[in-house]
Amino acid sequence: MQKLSSISQEIIHKIIELDQKFLNYFWNDNQWIDFLTNNSKDAYLLYNAEGQEVYSFALFLGNYADNSLHLLKVVTHPLKRGEGMASQLIKAAQESDVFKRPMGQGLKIFLEVSTMNFTAIKVYEELGFERTRYIKKFYSDGSDALEMLYQGE
Ligand SMILES: CC(C)(COP(=O)(O)OP(=O)(O)OC[C@H]1O[C@@H](n2cnc3c(N)ncnc32)[C@H](O)[C@@H]1OP(=O)(O)O)[C@@H](O)C(=O)NCCC(=O)NCCS
Secondary structure: OEEHHHOOHHHHHHHHHHHHHHOOOOOOHHHHHHHHHHOHHHEEEEEEEEOOEEEEEEEEEEEOOOOEEEEEEEEEOHHHOOOOHHHHHHHHHHOOOOOOOOOOOOOEEEEEEEOOOHHHHHHHHHOOOEEEEEEOOOOOOOOOEEEEEEEOO
């Protein structure tokens, strides 16, 4: 789990490329610039790379007030899907010690996912996420989202 601020420009460019090519609700260049300018110090990145290629990444925003991570995006290159890459990245976040937590307080990870994204919902449920809320018209095209929460030990 690396702070986004410590990631090289080269990797960040590859992450943005994966996002814009393969995510339905991707961020345009201005949204990425805005995020990198304003949120980079609280953001964490996990990624899978081989040589110069990045095949998968997961981007999180940390909230120190309640020991939570917001999973903003997870993407795997289509040629590498079904190999466990996304699950492995999310599992690493679940096991990370990104916050110094008082005894007995687990790390929470929450996310929103399109109600139509059955593959992603299945991945999250297999990793212990539970459905917490149905959010109508969450996305820019008016489609609905599920909010899901993982509550660590
Ligand atoms: C959702 C997503 C990140 C999963 O990535 P992944 O690296 O393929 O995930 P995993 O390999 O860990 O798990 C994929 C599951 O899909 C299934 N799967 C198998 N082969 C697959 C394939 N060729 N393509 C897609 N899914 C496949 C498997 O059932 C697997 O579940 P399993 O662990 O029970 O076998 C990926 O499909 C993706 O990038 N989708 C587009 C972006 C997106 O929707 N992101 C989530 C919302 S932010």
